Amino acid sequence: MNNKDTIFTIQELSEYLRISRSTLYKLAQEGKLPGQKIGKNWRFRKEAIDKWLEERNTNKNARSDE
Numbered sequence: 001m002n003n004k005d006t007i008f009t010i011q012e013l014s015e016y017l018r019i020s021r022s023t024l025y026k027l028a029q030e031g032k033l034p035g036q037k038i039g040k041n042w043r044f045r046k047e048a049i050d051k052w053l054e055e056r057n058t059n060k061n062a063r064s065d066e
Contacts, residue, residue: 006045010024
């Protein structure tokens with residue numbers, strides 16, 4: 001499995017991003033974090049998370065330049 005195919009659980013994503021699970025649950029439930037709920041469990045594609053991080057960083061930098 002390559003990086004593109006990596007799937008995170010909420011716990012794994014918490015460790016990857018160093019963000020609490022409760023914050024990740026909140027972001028996911030609000031639709032602010034790219035993920036899918038499968039039954040009672042959330043799953044997150046690494047590729048989508050990395051893109052989400054990059055977009056947030058780009059938007060933050062754009063606001064700093066104004």
